[in-house]
Each structure stands twice: as C-alpha cells, then as structure tokens.
Amino acid sequence: MAKVRVHNLTVTLDGFAAGVDQRLEAPFGDGVEGLHDWMFAAMEDGATGVDAERVRLWDVNTGATIMGRNMFGPVRGDWPDESWKGWWGDNPPYHHDVFVRTHHLRPSFAMEGGTTFHFSAEPADVVLERALTAAGGQDVIIAGGAATIQQYLQADLIDELSLVIVPLLAGRGERLFDNLGDISENYRVDELVSSEKATHARLVRR
Amino acid sequence: MAKVRVHNLTVTLDGFAAGVDQRLEAPFGDGVEGLHDWMFAAMEDGATGVDAERVRLWDVNTGATIMGRNMFGPVRGDWPDESWKGWWGDNPPYHHDVFVRTHHLRPSFAMEGGTTFHFSAEPADVVLERALTAAGGQDVIIAGGAATIQQYLQADLIDELSLVIVPLLAGRGERLFDNLGDISENYRVDELVSSEKATHARLVRR
Structure with a gap:
C-alpha cells in the first residue's frame, strides 16, 4: 500500500x-x-x-511529491511573473507530479524529465489526496520545509519519516520538532544508525 | 588544564x-x-x-559537579526541612563537592563516600570558580538540567559538551538547545558516533 513518507530530511544537531x-x-x-554535505558525498559514484543506501532509497517507489512554497523558491508574496521554475534547473530530479502548497496560485507547468509542478491552496489532506491519485499506487513524499512537514505530522498523515542529523549547530532557524504537541502518541523511532557524517533515525507509526 | 564539561547529557530525538x-x-x-536505558545497559558488568566507553569516562579526572536545584530534587520553593538529601541514596555517585544552584539556601552537608552538597545563589561564573577550586585541578561537570546548562553555554563557560541522542520522542518538555542564540559561533561538533541505542555527539570550542 502506498505510504506517505518524509525521506532524508536533514536537521542540525540542535534540530534546525x-x-x-x-x-x-x-x-x-x-x-x-x-x-x-553528507548527501552530496553519498551521491558520488x-x-x-x-548514507549512500538512504540516498538511493529516495526515489524508489515514489510517485508524487508535496512541498511548501518556500521549498519551491525564494519568491514571497504575489508572483511577479512565471519565470521562477524551481531551484532544480530544466530537468528537476522528481520526474513526477510535484504539488506546491501556496496561497499564491499559478498554472501548472511541465519540465523536462517528467516533473510537473502544480500549485494548490487547498487543505493539507486534500492536496495529499491529489498527490496519492497522481502517484498511482506509489508513495507520496512530503519534501519540506519544516512548516509543511509539521502540518502533515499534526494531521497524522505521515506514515514514515526518515530523519538525518548532521554534526552542525545552527543556533536558530526553522525547527523540525516544533508546534507538534505530543507526537509520541502517534510515532515511535524504530531505527538509529550513524555514519561518520550523519545519523539516521526513522519515525514510524505506533 | 581543568575543563568545564557536560558529560553524557541525554536528550530525545526531538531534543528534550x-x-x-x-x-x-x-x-x-x-x-x-x-x-x-542506554546508560543502565552500558553500566552492566x-x-x-x-556507550560503555562514554559511561566510564564520566568520572575520569572529575573533581566537582554543578547542578540546578531541580536536578537535586523535587522540592520547589522553600525547603520544608532538611530531610531531602538528593535522589542518589546515602552514598551518591559523585564522591566530590557538588554545588546546587538555588535561591533557597541551606547548610552544606556531607554524605558517605565523599560527596558534599553545597547550596549557592551566586552567579553562574562565581559558582564555577568555587567548583574549580574544589576540584583542585580536575574537571568540573555541569550536570544539568537543561536550564542550568543553557546558562553556562550562554556565558560561554563550557569547554566540552558530550551529548547523547536516544531514539525516543517526547513531544514537549525541557529542550537543551533553546534560548541559546548563535552558539555555533562558540562551538562546533567534533565527533558523531552511534550504537544501536544511542548517538553520541561532542561539542567543543571553535
């Protein structure tokens, strides 16, 4: 059955x-x-x-992606035009439908390699339904950022979250584990493993 | 030279x-x-x-300890009497001077095995000076809780912090990495290693 996953979300040692x-x-x-840096090293031939195993699992059985608008790009407020096409160049690494949650709508557009970006102001669960349909039985990835993942965790809509902790300190910024209340009622950690560069932990449903 | 250390401070995956x-x-x-649980398992014969290596290093070259009042005991406000002697029984595992930071003073008292508890309302740096003197050239450990460690991190008085992350979710409680501003200016992470039960990271001065 299709899962809703967060995959390789990377946070600093202090949680940002x-x-x-x-x-x-x-x-x-x-x-x-x-x-x-751990990810770039793990992607090398x-x-x-x-680290390399986790990177390779990212697009295995993945059929659609959901992200917040700030993950899609740096533009805030109204779109000045439609020239911003994401951070990822002409051929984004998704190769499937990507749903961008935003109050600032614009038409869907397709990129090389099979990635199509859609924009939606609908509630988190409605966007997820669309993404699950688009994924055609494969998993949906909630890509980020922290606020978007929090919304899906709060709504208890995430089946599995693989977290990567790296040995850096940020001091401030956007925390993943914030505004969540008692998520330990819904999730437990079923795996903890570390390379020299990163620690991998996986949250699954209780 | 004597160091000021936090040793094996344990936090949940979400930082509490x-x-x-x-x-x-x-x-x-x-x-x-x-x-x-990781620590109790590591203390077994x-x-x-x-995990066992880190536990064994706790009291190596350690000459004094500083803790907050809530780590010393559950009593809040004025002491009703002097019957509370700490969580650790008649023979506490410190075997040296322990300085409890509190506005509610009481006389120092000695326990079996060489542990003496002192109570001080003085500023963090003054208590540290006392502890360094008591330690006679050995390290001073800032034991906790989170608020006490934050005070010493904010004052840039900690030389080394060994952190243990365990695969649990708390959802709420007392965060270690909170109220700290940009500690990345003062500290970096020089080690990351994991057992099946716990991930160990060490913060050292830049």
Whole structure:
C-alpha cells in the first residue's frame, strides 16, 4: 500500500531544518552551511555505506511529491511573473507530479524529465489526496520545509519519516520538532544508525 | 588544564532533556520514559562498545559537579526541612563537592563516600570558580538540567559538551538547545558516533 513518507530530511544537531533569511543566494538560509554535505558525498559514484543506501532509497517507489512554497523558491508574496521554475534547473530530479502548497496560485507547468509542478491552496489532506491519485499506487513524499512537514505530522498523515542529523549547530532557524504537541502518541523511532557524517533515525507509526 | 564539561547529557530525538511535571515519582518528568536505558545497559558488568566507553569516562579526572536545584530534587520553593538529601541514596555517585544552584539556601552537608552538597545563589561564573577550586585541578561537570546548562553555554563557560541522542520522542518538555542564540559561533561538533541505542555527539570550542 502506498505510504506517505518524509525521506532524508536533514536537521542540525540542535534540530534546525533551515537557518534564517532563506533567499535566492541561500536556499536554506544562513547558519546551516554544509547541511547537505553528507548527501552530496553519498551521491558520488561508487559511494557506499548507510548514507549512500538512504540516498538511493529516495526515489524508489515514489510517485508524487508535496512541498511548501518556500521549498519551491525564494519568491514571497504575489508572483511577479512565471519565470521562477524551481531551484532544480530544466530537468528537476522528481520526474513526477510535484504539488506546491501556496496561497499564491499559478498554472501548472511541465519540465523536462517528467516533473510537473502544480500549485494548490487547498487543505493539507486534500492536496495529499491529489498527490496519492497522481502517484498511482506509489508513495507520496512530503519534501519540506519544516512548516509543511509539521502540518502533515499534526494531521497524522505521515506514515514514515526518515530523519538525518548532521554534526552542525545552527543556533536558530526553522525547527523540525516544533508546534507538534505530543507526537509520541502517534510515532515511535524504530531505527538509529550513524555514519561518520550523519545519523539516521526513522519515525514510524505506533 | 581543568575543563568545564557536560558529560553524557541525554536528550530525545526531538531534543528534550526532560519531560513535563518533574516530581518525586518521575524525576525526569512524563514523556521521557526510557531516556537513560542506554546508560543502565552500558553500566552492566562486561558491557562494551561506545556507550560503555562514554559511561566510564564520566568520572575520569572529575573533581566537582554543578547542578540546578531541580536536578537535586523535587522540592520547589522553600525547603520544608532538611530531610531531602538528593535522589542518589546515602552514598551518591559523585564522591566530590557538588554545588546546587538555588535561591533557597541551606547548610552544606556531607554524605558517605565523599560527596558534599553545597547550596549557592551566586552567579553562574562565581559558582564555577568555587567548583574549580574544589576540584583542585580536575574537571568540573555541569550536570544539568537543561536550564542550568543553557546558562553556562550562554556565558560561554563550557569547554566540552558530550551529548547523547536516544531514539525516543517526547513531544514537549525541557529542550537543551533553546534560548541559546548563535552558539555555533562558540562551538562546533567534533565527533558523531552511534550504537544501536544511542548517538553520541561532542561539542567543543571553535
């Protein structure tokens, strides 16, 4: 059965998924330089070990993605035009339907390689239904950022969250584990494993 | 040279060093059951591995300890009498001077095995000076709780913090990494290693 997953969400040792002042020149904001170094190293040819295994599992059986608007791009408020097409160039790595949650709607558009971006102001559960349909039986990934993941955790709509903790300190920014109340009622941690660069933990439903 | 250390401070995956409603029956509060299971397992005879190594280092070259009043006991407000002698029985595991930071003073008292508890309302740095003197050249440990450690981190008085992350979710309680501002200016993480039960990270000065 299709799962709703967060996959390889990376946070600092002090729990931040992003720093402050996210913008074009700093997509994850200031204070989190190196946050994804573990991932880039794990994506190199011939990489092995737990980091590489987790990276490879990202797009296995994945049929659609949901993200918040700030993950899609640095534009805030109304779109000045439709020139912003995401951070990922002409051929984004998704290769499936990506649903961007935003109050600032614009028409869907398709990119090379099979990625189509859709924009929706509908509630979290409605967007998820659309994504599950688009995924055609494969998993849906809730990509980020922290606020979007919190909304889906609060609504108890996530089946599995694989978290990556890296040995950096941000001090401030956007925490993943915030505004969640007692999520321990719904989730438990079923795995903890570490490379030299990153610790991987997985939350699953109780 | 003597260091000021936090040693094996244990937090949940979502960053809590204690739960809510700390009291006699639940010294670390509700929601963090099992927080120190890794430590109890590592203290068993014949235990090996990284957890056991870290436990053994706790009292190596350690000459004094500082803790907050809530770590010393469940009594809040004025002391009704002087019957509370700490959580640790007649022979506490410190075997040196322990300084309890509190506005509610009481006379120092000695326990079996060399532990003497002192009570002080003086500023963090003054209590640290006393502890360093008492330690006679050995390290001073800032034991907890979270608020006390935050005060010493804010004052940039901690040389080394070894953190233990366990695969539990608390949802709420007392966060270690809170109210700290940009501690990444003062500290970096120099080690990350994991057993099946716990991930160990060490913060050191930049």
